[in-house]
Amino acid sequence: MNNLNEMAAFRSSPELVAKLNSVSIRKRLKAGSLLLQPEGQIRSILIVARGSLKVSRMDDEGRELLLYYIRAGESCVMSVLGGLHHDTSKVKAEVEEDAEILFLPIEQLPWLIREYPEWLDYIFRLYHKRFEELLDVVNAIAFKRMDERLLVLLRKKQELVGKDSIAATHEQLANELGTARVVISRLLKQLEDSGKVELGRGWLRLL
Protein backbone atom coordinates (compact mmCIF):
# COMPACT_ATOMS: atom_id res chain seq x y z
CA MET A 1 0.00 0.00 0.00
CA ASN A 2 2.33 2.72 -1.13
CA ASN A 3 -0.30 4.83 -2.71
CA LEU A 4 -3.07 6.70 -1.02
CA ASN A 5 -5.28 5.88 -3.98
CA GLU A 6 -5.59 2.34 -2.74
CA MET A 7 -7.08 3.35 0.57
CA ALA A 8 -10.76 3.38 1.34
CA ALA A 9 -10.79 6.92 2.63
CA PHE A 10 -9.36 8.32 -0.57
CA ARG A 11 -10.60 5.98 -3.25
CA SER A 12 -13.45 8.28 -4.16
CA SER A 13 -11.25 11.19 -5.01
CA PRO A 14 -8.08 10.55 -7.01
CA GLU A 15 -7.87 14.26 -7.67
CA LEU A 16 -7.49 15.03 -3.97
CA VAL A 17 -4.90 12.30 -3.63
CA ALA A 18 -2.86 13.75 -6.49
CA LYS A 19 -3.01 17.17 -4.87
CA LEU A 20 -1.99 15.85 -1.47
CA ASN A 21 0.93 14.00 -3.01
CA SER A 22 2.07 17.06 -4.89
CA VAL A 23 2.08 19.48 -1.96
CA SER A 24 3.47 17.07 0.65
CA ILE A 25 6.88 15.69 1.38
CA ARG A 26 7.05 11.93 1.62
CA LYS A 27 9.43 10.18 3.99
CA ARG A 28 10.19 6.61 4.97
CA LEU A 29 10.65 6.15 8.71
CA LYS A 30 11.79 3.20 10.81
CA ALA A 31 9.85 1.86 13.77
CA GLY A 32 10.65 3.94 16.83
CA SER A 33 11.13 7.27 15.04
CA LEU A 34 9.65 10.18 16.94
CA LEU A 35 7.19 12.37 15.03
CA LEU A 36 5.54 14.54 17.68
CA GLN A 37 6.50 15.15 21.26
CA PRO A 38 4.73 16.99 24.07
CA GLU A 39 5.35 20.74 23.89
CA GLY A 40 6.80 20.30 20.42
CA GLN A 41 5.96 22.69 17.58
CA ILE A 42 3.76 21.33 14.81
CA ARG A 43 4.88 22.21 11.30
CA SER A 44 3.08 19.67 9.17
CA ILE A 45 0.06 17.50 9.17
CA LEU A 46 0.90 13.83 9.25
CA ILE A 47 -0.75 11.39 6.85
CA VAL A 48 0.21 7.75 7.11
CA ALA A 49 0.67 6.13 3.71
CA ARG A 50 2.11 2.86 4.97
CA GLY A 51 2.79 1.33 8.38
CA SER A 52 1.34 2.72 11.58
CA LEU A 53 1.91 5.25 14.32
CA LYS A 54 1.41 5.06 18.05
CA VAL A 55 0.04 8.06 19.92
CA SER A 56 0.62 8.31 23.67
CA ARG A 57 0.01 10.71 26.46
CA MET A 58 2.72 11.39 29.01
CA ASP A 59 2.64 12.78 32.51
CA ASP A 60 5.21 15.02 34.12
CA GLU A 61 6.96 12.14 35.88
CA GLY A 62 7.77 10.30 32.70
CA ARG A 63 4.95 7.82 32.82
CA GLU A 64 3.21 7.04 29.58
CA LEU A 65 -0.13 5.81 28.29
CA LEU A 66 -1.14 4.58 24.85
CA LEU A 67 -4.09 6.49 23.41
CA TYR A 68 -4.56 4.97 19.96
CA TYR A 69 -2.90 3.79 16.80
CA ILE A 70 -2.97 5.63 13.47
CA ARG A 71 -3.14 3.23 10.56
CA ALA A 72 -2.33 3.51 6.88
CA GLY A 73 -4.72 5.95 5.20
CA GLU A 74 -5.36 7.85 8.40
CA SER A 75 -4.04 11.14 9.62
CA CYS A 76 -3.13 12.56 13.01
CA VAL A 77 -5.86 14.81 14.38
CA MET A 78 -3.53 16.31 16.97
CA SER A 79 -1.33 17.56 14.13
CA VAL A 80 -4.37 19.01 12.34
CA LEU A 81 -5.70 20.81 15.43
CA GLY A 82 -2.31 21.91 16.64
CA GLY A 83 -1.37 23.04 13.16
CA LEU A 84 -4.55 25.00 12.57
CA HIS A 85 -4.28 26.89 15.84
CA HIS A 86 -0.51 27.19 16.02
CA ASP A 87 -0.51 25.25 19.21
CA THR A 88 2.06 22.75 20.46
CA SER A 89 1.45 19.03 20.49
CA LYS A 90 0.02 17.59 23.67
CA VAL A 91 0.90 14.01 22.79
CA LYS A 92 3.78 11.87 21.67
CA ALA A 93 3.56 10.21 18.26
CA GLU A 94 6.07 7.61 17.15
CA VAL A 95 6.33 5.07 14.37
CA GLU A 96 5.04 1.67 15.45
CA GLU A 97 5.59 -0.29 12.23
CA ASP A 98 8.04 0.94 9.58
CA ALA A 99 6.11 3.66 7.83
CA GLU A 100 5.84 6.06 4.97
CA ILE A 101 4.50 9.43 6.04
CA LEU A 102 3.23 12.39 4.06
CA PHE A 103 4.14 15.69 5.67
CA LEU A 104 1.55 18.22 4.58
CA PRO A 105 2.64 21.79 5.38
CA ILE A 106 0.06 23.47 7.58
CA GLU A 107 -0.16 26.50 5.27
CA GLN A 108 -1.81 24.22 2.72
CA LEU A 109 -4.61 23.23 5.06
CA PRO A 110 -7.04 26.17 4.76
CA TRP A 111 -7.33 26.14 0.99
CA LEU A 112 -7.40 22.35 0.80
CA ILE A 113 -10.45 22.52 3.04
CA ARG A 114 -12.02 25.20 0.83
CA GLU A 115 -11.32 23.43 -2.45
CA TYR A 116 -11.98 19.83 -1.47
CA PRO A 117 -15.12 19.21 0.58
CA GLU A 118 -14.21 15.52 0.70
CA TRP A 119 -11.03 16.45 2.53
CA LEU A 120 -13.04 18.22 5.22
CA ASP A 121 -15.30 15.22 5.39
CA TYR A 122 -12.24 12.99 5.85
CA ILE A 123 -11.03 15.16 8.73
CA PHE A 124 -14.40 15.12 10.44
CA ARG A 125 -14.57 11.36 10.19
CA LEU A 126 -11.17 11.02 11.76
CA TYR A 127 -12.14 13.35 14.56
CA HIS A 128 -15.17 11.32 15.22
CA LYS A 129 -13.16 8.13 15.34
CA ARG A 130 -10.44 9.53 17.60
CA PHE A 131 -12.96 11.14 19.89
CA GLU A 132 -14.68 7.83 20.42
CA GLU A 133 -11.38 6.05 20.85
CA LEU A 134 -10.42 8.56 23.51
CA LEU A 135 -13.72 7.95 25.24
CA ASP A 136 -12.96 4.24 25.22
CA VAL A 137 -9.59 4.91 26.80
CA VAL A 138 -11.30 6.98 29.47
CA ASN A 139 -13.72 4.17 30.20
CA ALA A 140 -10.95 1.62 30.37
CA ILE A 141 -8.77 3.46 32.85
CA ALA A 142 -11.70 4.67 34.91
CA PHE A 143 -13.68 1.46 35.18
CA LYS A 144 -11.68 -1.59 34.09
CA ARG A 145 -9.08 -3.60 35.91
CA MET A 146 -5.59 -3.99 34.59
CA ASP A 147 -5.96 -7.61 33.50
CA GLU A 148 -8.86 -6.73 31.22
CA ARG A 149 -7.05 -3.70 29.84
CA LEU A 150 -4.04 -5.87 29.13
CA LEU A 151 -6.10 -8.39 27.20
CA VAL A 152 -7.72 -5.62 25.16
CA LEU A 153 -4.30 -4.17 24.36
CA LEU A 154 -2.97 -7.56 23.25
CA ARG A 155 -5.95 -8.09 20.97
CA LYS A 156 -5.46 -4.63 19.47
CA LYS A 157 -1.79 -5.32 18.86
CA GLN A 158 -2.51 -8.66 17.29
CA GLU A 159 -5.03 -7.10 14.94
CA LEU A 160 -2.59 -4.32 14.06
CA VAL A 161 0.26 -6.59 13.02
CA GLY A 162 -1.97 -9.26 11.52
CA LYS A 163 0.18 -12.11 12.86
CA ASP A 164 -0.65 -14.32 15.82
CA SER A 165 2.63 -13.67 17.55
CA ILE A 166 3.13 -10.25 19.12
CA ALA A 167 6.61 -8.78 19.52
CA ALA A 168 6.76 -6.87 22.81
CA THR A 169 8.53 -6.95 26.14
CA HIS A 170 6.67 -6.71 29.42
CA GLU A 171 8.32 -3.35 29.92
CA GLN A 172 6.83 -1.98 26.69
CA LEU A 173 3.36 -3.28 27.51
CA ALA A 174 3.62 -1.70 30.97
CA ASN A 175 4.47 1.67 29.44
CA GLU A 176 1.56 1.53 27.05
CA LEU A 177 -0.82 0.83 29.92
CA GLY A 178 0.75 3.40 32.21
CA THR A 179 1.78 0.85 34.83
CA ALA A 180 4.89 -0.96 36.06
CA ARG A 181 6.70 -3.92 34.58
CA VAL A 182 6.15 -6.25 37.55
CA VAL A 183 2.43 -5.72 37.33
CA ILE A 184 2.39 -6.86 33.72
CA SER A 185 4.63 -9.86 34.41
CA ARG A 186 2.29 -10.89 37.22
CA LEU A 187 -0.82 -10.55 35.12
CA LEU A 188 0.72 -12.29 32.11
CA LYS A 189 1.69 -15.20 34.31
CA GLN A 190 -1.92 -15.47 35.47
CA LEU A 191 -3.11 -15.33 31.88
CA GLU A 192 -0.64 -18.08 30.98
CA ASP A 193 -1.80 -20.22 33.89
CA SER A 194 -5.40 -19.87 32.77
CA GLY A 195 -4.37 -20.86 29.25
CA LYS A 196 -5.12 -17.56 27.56
CA VAL A 197 -1.63 -16.70 26.31
CA GLU A 198 1.67 -18.30 25.45
CA LEU A 199 4.76 -16.43 26.68
CA GLY A 200 8.26 -16.11 25.28
CA ARG A 201 11.17 -13.78 25.64
CA GLY A 202 10.28 -10.62 23.76
CA TRP A 203 7.12 -12.09 22.27
CA LEU A 204 3.78 -13.58 23.22
CA ARG A 205 0.76 -15.11 21.57
CA LEU A 206 -2.93 -15.01 22.33
CA LEU A 207 -4.60 -18.40 22.50
Add this chain to the structure above:
Amino acid sequence: MNNLNEMAAFRSSPELVAKLNSVSIRKRLKAGSLLLQPEGQIRSILIVARGSLKVSRMDDEGRELLLYYIRAGESCVMSVLGGLHHDTSKVKAEVEEDAEILFLPIEQLPWLIREYPEWLDYIFRLYHKRFEELLDVVNAIAFKRMDERLLVLLRKKQELVGKDSIAATHEQLANELGTARVVISRLLKQLEDSGKVELGRGWLRLL
Protein backbone atom coordinates in the same frame (compact mmCIF):
# COMPACT_ATOMS: atom_id res chain seq x y z
CA MET B 1 -26.13 36.95 28.17
CA ASN B 2 -29.19 36.09 26.22
CA ASN B 3 -27.75 36.92 22.90
CA LEU B 4 -25.02 35.09 21.07
CA ASN B 5 -23.82 38.44 19.76
CA GLU B 6 -22.39 39.24 23.12
CA MET B 7 -20.10 36.24 23.18
CA ALA B 8 -16.48 36.30 22.21
CA ALA B 9 -16.74 33.45 19.77
CA PHE B 10 -19.42 35.15 17.74
CA ARG B 11 -18.71 38.82 18.16
CA SER B 12 -16.88 39.01 14.87
CA SER B 13 -19.81 37.80 12.82
CA PRO B 14 -23.26 39.17 13.62
CA GLU B 15 -24.43 37.82 10.29
CA LEU B 16 -23.67 34.25 11.34
CA VAL B 17 -25.41 34.83 14.67
CA ALA B 18 -28.54 36.08 12.94
CA LYS B 19 -28.55 33.04 10.69
CA LEU B 20 -28.05 30.63 13.59
CA ASN B 21 -30.87 32.26 15.50
CA SER B 22 -33.19 32.09 12.53
CA VAL B 23 -32.68 28.41 11.71
CA SER B 24 -32.58 27.15 15.31
CA ILE B 25 -35.17 26.53 17.94
CA ARG B 26 -34.49 28.19 21.25
CA LYS B 27 -35.49 26.60 24.55
CA ARG B 28 -35.13 27.41 28.22
CA LEU B 29 -34.18 24.42 30.34
CA LYS B 30 -33.92 23.89 34.07
CA ALA B 31 -30.84 22.45 35.78
CA GLY B 32 -30.97 18.66 35.58
CA SER B 33 -32.71 18.41 32.20
CA LEU B 34 -31.30 15.66 30.03
CA LEU B 35 -30.14 16.65 26.54
CA LEU B 36 -28.18 13.67 25.28
CA GLN B 37 -27.97 10.16 26.58
CA PRO B 38 -25.77 7.21 25.60
CA GLU B 39 -27.18 5.37 22.58
CA GLY B 40 -29.61 8.23 22.00
CA GLN B 41 -30.27 9.59 18.53
CA ILE B 42 -28.92 13.04 17.74
CA ARG B 43 -31.32 15.33 15.93
CA SER B 44 -29.86 18.76 16.56
CA ILE B 45 -26.63 20.45 17.34
CA LEU B 46 -26.64 22.07 20.75
CA ILE B 47 -25.43 25.62 21.24
CA VAL B 48 -25.48 27.05 24.74
CA ALA B 49 -26.73 30.64 24.83
CA ARG B 50 -26.97 30.91 28.61
CA GLY B 51 -26.12 28.66 31.55
CA SER B 52 -23.96 25.58 31.24
CA LEU B 53 -24.07 21.88 30.43
CA LYS B 54 -22.31 18.94 31.99
CA VAL B 55 -21.03 16.12 29.78
CA SER B 56 -20.36 12.72 31.33
CA ARG B 57 -19.33 9.29 30.27
CA MET B 58 -21.09 6.25 31.69
CA ASP B 59 -20.10 2.62 31.96
CA ASP B 60 -22.35 -0.39 31.63
CA GLU B 61 -22.76 -0.76 35.40
CA GLY B 62 -24.24 2.67 35.88
CA ARG B 63 -21.09 4.39 37.06
CA GLU B 64 -20.46 7.84 35.75
CA LEU B 65 -17.58 10.21 35.11
CA LEU B 66 -17.57 13.92 34.37
CA LEU B 67 -15.73 14.79 31.14
CA TYR B 68 -16.15 18.55 30.82
CA TYR B 69 -18.52 21.49 31.05
CA ILE B 70 -19.97 23.38 28.10
CA ARG B 71 -20.30 27.07 28.84
CA ALA B 72 -22.36 29.87 27.34
CA GLY B 73 -21.24 30.53 23.77
CA GLU B 74 -19.96 27.02 23.27
CA SER B 75 -21.43 24.07 21.47
CA CYS B 76 -21.41 20.34 22.01
CA VAL B 77 -18.89 18.59 19.76
CA MET B 78 -20.46 15.22 20.37
CA SER B 79 -23.69 16.52 18.87
CA VAL B 80 -21.80 17.91 15.87
CA LEU B 81 -19.89 14.69 15.20
CA GLY B 82 -22.82 12.43 15.94
CA GLY B 83 -25.11 14.61 13.85
CA LEU B 84 -22.78 14.74 10.87
CA HIS B 85 -22.30 11.00 10.76
CA HIS B 86 -25.75 9.95 11.86
CA ASP B 87 -24.29 8.23 14.85
CA THR B 88 -25.73 7.92 18.34
CA SER B 89 -24.40 9.86 21.28
CA LYS B 90 -21.69 8.19 23.34
CA VAL B 91 -22.06 10.55 26.27
CA LYS B 92 -24.66 11.99 28.61
CA ALA B 93 -25.28 15.74 28.48
CA GLU B 94 -27.42 17.48 31.05
CA VAL B 95 -28.09 21.03 32.12
CA GLU B 96 -25.83 22.08 34.99
CA GLU B 97 -27.03 25.66 35.51
CA ASP B 98 -30.43 26.80 34.18
CA ALA B 99 -29.82 27.30 30.50
CA GLU B 100 -31.04 28.56 27.19
CA ILE B 101 -30.12 26.25 24.36
CA LEU B 102 -30.24 26.68 20.59
CA PHE B 103 -31.21 23.49 18.80
CA LEU B 104 -29.72 23.66 15.33
CA PRO B 105 -31.20 20.98 13.02
CA ILE B 106 -28.41 18.81 11.64
CA GLU B 107 -29.64 19.27 8.07
CA GLN B 108 -28.49 22.88 8.33
CA LEU B 109 -24.93 21.97 9.18
CA PRO B 110 -23.42 21.24 5.74
CA TRP B 111 -24.44 24.48 4.09
CA LEU B 112 -23.64 26.55 7.18
CA ILE B 113 -20.11 25.20 6.93
CA ARG B 114 -19.99 26.03 3.21
CA GLU B 115 -21.37 29.54 3.58
CA TYR B 116 -19.71 30.66 6.79
CA PRO B 117 -16.00 29.88 7.11
CA GLU B 118 -16.04 31.44 10.58
CA TRP B 119 -18.52 28.79 11.65
CA LEU B 120 -16.12 26.05 10.61
CA ASP B 121 -13.38 27.86 12.42
CA TYR B 122 -15.57 27.98 15.52
CA ILE B 123 -16.15 24.24 15.34
CA PHE B 124 -12.47 23.49 14.93
CA ARG B 125 -11.62 25.61 17.94
CA LEU B 126 -14.15 23.79 20.03
CA TYR B 127 -12.78 20.45 18.92
CA HIS B 128 -9.35 21.52 19.86
CA LYS B 129 -10.50 22.61 23.29
CA ARG B 130 -12.51 19.47 23.97
CA PHE B 131 -9.75 17.22 22.73
CA GLU B 132 -7.31 18.78 25.15
CA GLU B 133 -9.83 18.65 27.95
CA LEU B 134 -10.33 14.96 27.28
CA LEU B 135 -6.57 14.47 27.38
CA ASP B 136 -6.53 16.18 30.76
CA VAL B 137 -9.23 13.83 32.00
CA VAL B 138 -7.17 10.89 30.79
CA ASN B 139 -4.13 12.17 32.64
CA ALA B 140 -6.09 12.75 35.80
CA ILE B 141 -7.61 9.29 36.04
CA ALA B 142 -4.46 7.55 34.87
CA PHE B 143 -1.90 9.33 37.00
CA LYS B 144 -3.49 11.36 39.79
CA ARG B 145 -4.84 10.29 43.13
CA MET B 146 -8.42 10.89 44.11
CA ASP B 147 -7.69 13.69 46.58
CA GLU B 148 -5.99 15.77 43.92
CA ARG B 149 -8.73 15.06 41.40
CA LEU B 150 -11.31 16.13 43.97
CA LEU B 151 -9.54 19.44 44.57
CA VAL B 152 -9.32 20.10 40.83
CA LEU B 153 -13.02 19.37 40.46
CA LEU B 154 -13.91 21.71 43.30
CA ARG B 155 -11.85 24.49 41.77
CA LYS B 156 -13.53 23.96 38.40
CA LYS B 157 -16.96 24.07 40.00
CA GLN B 158 -16.15 27.20 41.91
CA GLU B 159 -14.95 28.90 38.77
CA LEU B 160 -18.06 27.78 36.89
CA VAL B 161 -20.57 29.21 39.36
CA GLY B 162 -18.48 32.26 40.24
CA LYS B 163 -19.41 32.09 43.91
CA ASP B 164 -17.17 30.88 46.72
CA SER B 165 -19.74 28.43 48.03
CA ILE B 166 -20.36 25.29 45.96
CA ALA B 167 -23.71 23.52 46.09
CA ALA B 168 -23.12 19.78 45.86
CA THR B 169 -23.63 16.64 47.93
CA HIS B 170 -20.83 14.13 48.45
CA GLU B 171 -22.86 11.72 46.38
CA GLN B 172 -22.86 14.06 43.38
CA LEU B 173 -19.15 14.70 43.63
CA ALA B 174 -18.54 10.95 43.83
CA ASN B 175 -20.53 10.40 40.65
CA GLU B 176 -18.64 13.06 38.76
CA LEU B 177 -15.34 11.46 39.74
CA GLY B 178 -16.53 7.93 39.08
CA THR B 179 -16.09 6.79 42.66
CA ALA B 180 -18.16 6.05 45.77
CA ARG B 181 -19.72 8.41 48.27
CA VAL B 182 -17.73 7.14 51.26
CA VAL B 183 -14.48 7.82 49.45
CA ILE B 184 -15.43 11.45 48.91
CA SER B 185 -16.64 11.89 52.48
CA ARG B 186 -13.33 10.50 53.73
CA LEU B 187 -11.25 12.76 51.49
CA LEU B 188 -13.31 15.85 52.22
CA LYS B 189 -12.85 15.23 55.93
CA GLN B 190 -9.09 15.12 55.38
CA LEU B 191 -9.24 18.33 53.39
CA GLU B 192 -11.23 19.95 56.17
CA ASP B 193 -8.73 18.79 58.78
CA SER B 194 -5.90 20.29 56.78
CA GLY B 195 -7.83 23.53 56.51
CA LYS B 196 -8.42 23.48 52.77
CA VAL B 197 -12.22 23.38 52.74
CA GLU B 198 -15.19 24.24 54.88
CA LEU B 199 -17.98 21.68 54.87
CA GLY B 200 -21.73 22.01 55.22
CA ARG B 201 -24.75 19.95 54.42
CA GLY B 202 -25.25 20.10 50.67
CA TRP B 203 -22.57 22.74 50.17
CA LEU B 204 -18.86 23.38 50.69
CA ARG B 205 -16.36 26.14 50.25
CA LEU B 206 -12.73 26.18 49.21
CA LEU B 207 -10.45 28.10 51.59
Add this chain to the structure above:
DNA sequence: GTCACCTTGTAGCAAGCGCCACCGCTACAA
Protein backbone atom coordinates in the same frame (compact mmCIF):
# COMPACT_ATOMS: atom_id res chain seq x y z
C1' DG C 1 33.62 -18.99 26.18
C1' DT C 2 32.83 -15.19 28.96
C1' DC C 3 31.12 -10.99 30.15
C1' DA C 4 27.73 -7.48 30.24
C1' DC C 5 23.21 -6.40 29.54
C1' DC C 6 18.44 -7.28 29.01
C1' DT C 7 14.34 -9.77 30.09
C1' DT C 8 11.47 -12.28 33.09
C1' DG C 9 9.84 -14.67 37.62
C1' DT C 10 8.74 -14.14 42.34
C1' DA C 11 8.20 -12.70 47.11
C1' DG C 12 6.78 -9.33 50.20
C1' DC C 13 4.97 -4.98 51.70
C1' DA C 14 2.12 -0.77 51.87
C1' DA C 15 -0.97 2.61 49.90
C1' DG C 16 -5.18 3.64 47.72
C1' DC C 17 -9.59 2.74 47.19
C1' DG C 18 -14.16 0.28 46.71
C1' DC C 19 -17.54 -1.49 49.52
C1' DC C 20 -20.50 -2.87 53.53
C1' DA C 21 -22.58 -1.77 57.72
C1' DC C 22 -24.35 1.28 60.77
C1' DC C 23 -25.27 5.44 63.28
C1' DG C 24 -26.45 10.23 64.03
C1' DC C 25 -28.02 14.45 62.27
C1' DT C 26 -30.80 17.75 59.47
C1' DA C 27 -34.61 19.36 56.94
C1' DC C 28 -39.01 19.27 55.86
C1' DA C 29 -43.75 17.90 55.84
C1' DA C 30 -47.76 16.12 57.98
Add this chain to the structure above:
DNA sequence: TTGTAGCGGTGGCGCTTGCTACAAGGTGAC
Protein backbone atom coordinates in the same frame (compact mmCIF):
# COMPACT_ATOMS: atom_id res chain seq x y z
C1' DT D 1 -44.18 17.15 67.55
C1' DT D 2 -43.25 13.26 65.26
C1' DG D 3 -42.23 10.72 61.19
C1' DT D 4 -39.44 10.17 57.23
C1' DA D 5 -36.08 10.62 53.82
C1' DG D 6 -31.75 12.24 52.58
C1' DC D 7 -27.08 13.42 53.91
C1' DG D 8 -22.76 12.77 56.14
C1' DG D 9 -19.19 10.45 59.52
C1' DT D 10 -16.77 6.37 60.71
C1' DG D 11 -14.77 1.77 61.33
C1' DG D 12 -13.31 -2.12 59.15
C1' DC D 13 -12.09 -5.39 55.49
C1' DG D 14 -10.09 -7.03 51.31
C1' DC D 15 -8.71 -6.45 46.58
C1' DT D 16 -5.85 -4.23 43.27
C1' DT D 17 -1.94 -2.07 42.24
C1' DG D 18 2.72 0.19 42.71
C1' DC D 19 7.20 -0.50 44.32
C1' DT D 20 11.54 -2.61 46.01
C1' DA D 21 14.60 -6.22 45.90
C1' DC D 22 16.70 -10.05 44.16
C1' DA D 23 17.42 -14.30 41.50
C1' DA D 24 17.62 -16.76 37.21
C1' DG D 25 17.85 -17.37 32.45
C1' DG D 26 18.80 -15.47 27.43
C1' DT D 27 21.35 -12.99 24.04
C1' DG D 28 24.82 -10.81 21.65
C1' DA D 29 29.55 -8.62 21.50
C1' DC D 30 34.12 -9.54 21.89
